[in-house]
Every structure is written in structure tokens, then in C-alpha cells.
Amino acid sequence: MDKLLQGVKIRINDKLFVKDPESSELGKNIIRMSILMINEIGWENFTFKKLGKQIGSNESSIYRYFENKHKLLLYLTSWYWGWMEYHLVLATHSIGNPKVKLLKAIDIITREVIEDTAYLHINEVLLNKIVINEYSKSYLTKEVDAENKEGYFIIYKRMVGRLRDMIKDVNPEYTYPSSLASTILESTLHQHFLKDHFTSITDCNATVTPTQYLTHLVVNTLNQNVNE
């Protein structure tokens, strides 16, 4: 799978950057190091000044790539969802049976992220952790409607849409396919967070995975006839 993916570029809304970070070594360094640093010190403590210091570049140079911190987060998380979408499509497109297809999709989305050597400057494992810890901060803002109009969340919404369609194929009678799809994506992040920080309010742990929990949830919800 690795070699096959090499060279596939994840397309990000070009309003999210001033200059494409993939177009230069400095740009890739910004991406590479920002992932390491945000994961290490957290979004709130992360600054362009600190980032510049770490990559031996000037703060002002980073602003030539990203207008501000917020857009860097949108870029990183968009990349993550684009990468995830690519895996999702690749793993499911040849599956005919709707149920098998949906189960595969849930597996891809909810599983523990492992390293992907196809993108040398991006550590997907750490990026996944960043998404778990920081993604909601990218849309829980007063600017969300304006930014949504600009298409900043399009990849994420497209993923939810794909999942919704798979749910519909399994059970066309089910009333809440979009809500269930968005719940799957969001609960995955949440359950991963809970097992690391609030163990008492989740059943997920080293042996029980969010995949098992969500698979069970979806299967039972869709198989059930409308009742009660």
C-alpha cells in the first residue's frame, strides 16, 4: 500500500495558505515541526515564534506561508481528513456488499492510526493525536459560518457525506443517516480522548477499542426495525 500512495497529493483549499507549504523545504519544515510541537506543548502554547526557533527560521518567514495560527490548524486538520478520506475510498470502493463496505469504513475511521511512510514530512500518528485534542477548536469559533462559506471544512463534510451514503445503502429506511455519520466521526475522537484522560466514563481501553464500540452501535442501530 505504501508505494502505491507515494506521490498522491492531498488537495487543500488554497485560501488556507499564503504559499503552498509543499512547494519548498521551509514549507515542509513548518508542517513537520508544527505537528511535533503542537503535539508536544499543545495548541494554546504553540506560537510561530517558537516554531521559527525550532526550525532555525524567522517568525516572519512562517507568516509567508500561513496568514495566522488558526489557518495552520485548519490546514493540518484538513490534510488529516483528506488523508483519511483517501484511505477510506481506497479501502471501500471495490466492496460491493453495503454492510461489508460500511463495516470496513468504520474500521478505517475508528482504528488507531499507524505510520504512513508515503508522506515524509508528516507524522500521521501525531497528527491524529492533534486532531483528537484540537480539531474542535478549529470550528468552535465565532467565525465558523464565514469560514464554512469559504469552504474551509469541505473535506470533513465530504467524509461525513460518504459515510452517510454507506449508511443509507445498508438501511434506506433509517431516519438519521447524517447524524449517525457525524456521530461516528466525532465519537471516535471523543472516545480516544476519554481513554487517555477520563477513563471512568468510557469502556474503551487497551483491549476494548472505539472500533468495537462504534461497530456494535451502528450495526444494532441499523438492523433494528423502527419500533417503540
Add this chain to the structure above:
Amino acid sequence: MDKLLQGVKIRINDKLFVKDPESSELGKNIIRMSILMINEIGWENFTFKKLGKQIGSNESSIYRYFENKHKLLLYLTSWYWGWMEYHLVLATHSIGNPKVKLLKAIDIITREVIEDTAYLHINEVLLNKIVINEYSKSYLTKEVDAENKEGYFIIYKRMVGRLRDMIKDVNPEYTYPSSLASTILESTLHQHFLKDHFTSITDCNATVTPTQYLTHLVVNTLNQNVNE
């Protein structure tokens, strides 16, 4: 119900404030106005300086009640969950039938919040909006483990625990009662957010409520036998 509740004080971890805001007019003004302002301008744009100006008080006076902005958010959201817990217990404690009880609990948790005149300085409708938009920012931090140890999230976790117990009473065989309980609380907030900002990835709207969606989800999940 209103008069009955009058005088019931929501108990908040006293490490969350320097001086109890309920103990003075200024304190209540801080709470009242911060709810209005955070709702209006959002958490990121909210500052103690602006708050002081609005209530005709000095910034430094606010610091006599809350050590910092973050603890104010923890206070407000703790109060909200305490208030919610109170309603939950009140509405369910006398119900014997486990299924009826759980359905009532889901209704309380997921329904649209309406005004509660028992707490004059707190606008519960706006506070609910703040919880939807800002609650996750209170725990998605690098300090979460330390703050969790201090008991800053105890009310929320207790609520999840109550819900988990009700789930267990309905179906003792179900493998993921804690995860399902945390999903219910979190998905409620998320679906409410989606219907206001990302309508394309939810089925909830003016006529379809998160209550209907989540009730259906839980009922079907718990009624189903373990299979497939």
C-alpha cells in the same frame, strides 16, 4: 417546579473560585454578565477587562473572584452540569421502570433548554449555548490530567455515571454502558452545534430534534441482542 427549586444551591468545587461569586452582588454580576458576553462575543474574544467595563467594575476586582479566565469557564460549565444533574435526578428518581427512567433521562439531557427563573443571575438558555460552543475547550488542554485530579470535572463525570447506571438497568448485558452514556452527552452538544452551523451533516433541524435521534439510537442499541 420553579418555586420548588428556589434556594437550591448548585455546589461547585471551591478551588474553582477565589471568592464565592454567589456571596456578593459583584460576584453575581460577574456571573450574569460573563454569560451574556461569552455568548455574544465568544470565549476567545472575552476578557476580564471587557467584562469589568460592562459591569462598571475594575478588572482587578474580578480577579478577586476568579484566578483566571479558564477557571471562570470551569465554574460556569460546572454550574451548568450541576443544574442539569439536579433536573435529571428530580425528574427520574421516582420512576421505577428502568426503560421509562432512561428515556426520561435522555429527554432531560437532550432537550432544548428553557428558562429557569429559580436562578435570577443565570440565564440557562445562554449558558446552554456556551456549553455547546465552549465546553470542550475546558478539557482539551495540556493541564487536563492535573485539573481532573483536582476534581474540576467531577460533576460532569458523575452525570455520565448516573446515565451509565440507568443504561445498565435497562440492559445489564450491554458491553459499553459508559461509552454510550458519554456519547449521549457529547453528541447532544455536537448535534445542536451542527444544526446551527453545519446543516448538511446532521438530520437535526427545526422539526427533528437531537432527542429523537438519540432516543432512537439508544433504544435500538440496547434492545438488540448481541449478534453478527
Add this chain to the structure above:
DNA sequence: ACTTAGCGATAGTATTACTATTATATTTGC
């Protein structure tokens, strides 16, 4: 050889999130 783009360096700004100190107003205890 000339232009241009890319980057680094420096300086500067308004704002934030506080802390510290002093002064004044208010409450309370006697």
C-alpha cells in the same frame, strides 16, 4: 549582468492576561 523571489533580521504595535500597590468606599463589630 539584472531582476526577482525567498528568506532572515530587526523593530514596532495593540492586546492579553495577568500582578502589585495604593486609595477609597462600605460594612461590621463594639
Add this chain to the structure above:
DNA sequence: GCAAATATAATAGTAATACTATCGCTAAGT
């Protein structure tokens, strides 16, 4: 009714943040 304690206001100050603006160097393209 007055002193003492307490609460609040006013002012000043700090380090850090999130930028913006300008300038100069350098290396690459034409």
C-alpha cells in the same frame, strides 16, 4: 457613632502574544 476590617476601584506595570512593516542579503532564473 466610630474604629477596624473588608471590599472594591484606580493606577501602573510586566511578559508574552499575534501579528505588521521594512530592509537587506542571497541565490536563482533570464
